[in-house]
Amino acid sequence: MIRIDPHTHSACSDGTDTPAQLMMAASRVGLDVVGLTDHDTTAGWEDAAAMVERTGVALMRGIEMSTASNGISAHVLAYMPDPSFPELVETMRRSRESREERARKIVQNLSADFPITWDAVVAQTRGENVPVGRPHIADALVEAGVFPDRGAAFDGALHPSLKYYVHYWAPDPVDTVRLIRRAGGVPVLAHPRARARQRILSEDVIADMAEAGLFGLERDHRDHDAAAREEVERIADRLGLHVTGSSDYHGHGKPNQLGENLTSEYVYRAVEEQASLEVVRP
Structure with missing residues (x-):
């Protein structure tokens, strides 16, 4: 059995491991294939690929793309697209800039009630030119002693329902699926029924995306309980979509552990067949 975890993050976005450390960690837990899917960036691909021979772990190069529909945020995993595709490059750039602008506004809002500064937030980033986002704000609040961990910060001051929250620009999810396909990638909707996080996309929007x-829906995810997984399975069956499973690993920023959910070899091979890039193999 091949152990495939296709959704992880590095310090190039909101993870805490460098791409090299991520590959080493994947090897330690016995993964055969890992997908690096940082938010709106391909910055970690080269360093992760350089570790494939050393670790013996194959690499799926991907992106977790920010999208929004009627004020509802959703993430679409783009597996193995052409990273130089101009429209893809521009969309990621706009998303990163918008998210950082949003982060500045959130910090300004929070500073009225909490001991937090922009410099303290920037200090939480672990790579060069990493766009600052809400996870880094959460880490700054943890360091200041306001919350015990990142999860508590997201459930507390950073919850979208509170006055500190600020929306940001992101492309429409249906348009993003089309863009990923034009760029030669394979699109999968990440954690589509993670209701504890925020509002979720309607089944009608998912049908439009299909x-x-x-290509598929991420079914097996820490944020999906048994009922949510059954719902995702039902939607996928109705729309003729594949289902995936993954850890959404972020290093020590979240409790998610590498390999805690996996994707079947059959689905992995189907992604390979449709993608413009190849899996980087040892």
Whole structure:
């Protein structure tokens, strides 16, 4: 059995491991394939690929793309697209800039009630030119002693329902699916029924995404209980979509552990067949 965890993050976005450390960690837990899917960036691909021979772990190069529909945020995993595709490059750039602008506004809002500064937030980033986002704000609040961990910060001051929250620009999810396909990638909707996080996309929007070329839904995820997984399975069956499973590993920033959820070899091979890039193998 091949052990495949296709959704992880490095310090190039909001993870805490460098891409090299991520590959080493994947090797230690016995993964055969890992997907590096940082938020709106391919910055970690090269360093992760350089560790494939040393670790013996194959690499799926991906991106977790920010999207929004009627004020509802959703993430679409783009597996193995052409990283130089101009429209993809521009969309990621706009998303990163918008998210950092949003982060500045959130910090300004929080500073009225909590001991937090922009410099303290920037200090939480672990790579060069890493766009600052809410996870880094959470880490700064933890360091200041306001919350015990990142999860508590997201459930507390950073919850979207509170006055500190600020929306940001992101492309439409249906348009994003089409873009990923034009760039030669394979789109999968991440944690589509993670209701504890925020509002979720309607089944009608997911159907529109499927018509636009959505490959699958991430079913097996820490944020999906048994009922949510059954719901995802039902939607996937109705729309003719594949289902995936993954850890959404972020290093020590979240409790998610590498390999805690996996994707079947059958689905992995189907992604390979449709993608423009190849898996980087030892």
